[in-house]
Amino acid sequence: MTTQERERTNEFIRRLDAARASKAVELEDEVAPVRALTLEQRGEWIAELCASAMAILRSREDFSKVMALDDPPRADYASHWRRLNEIFRRRQVGS
Secondary structure, eight states: OOHHHHHHHHHHHHHHHHHHHHHHHHHHHHHHHHHTSOHHHHHHHHHHHHHHHHHHHHTSTTHHHHHHOOOOOOTTHHHHHHHHHHHHHHHHHHO
């Protein structure tokens, strides 16, 4: 690898790192307000989100077809759900 190629590669990696950091900050900014909500407030927030999603779906011409689609969870859903619950419980005990 030439010096020029190495510099180009290093610059590309720096740009990727900057983009990743930027996305992490952007995601944190979006999630932060929800973290401050109580469980009841989160439930209300989710209910409003679902109502908005349903309004969007109802506006579609293919609403009935979309609602009739069967979208079963992935085969590994249960194992992922158990793992996430275990992580959550450990964090609660550690707090």
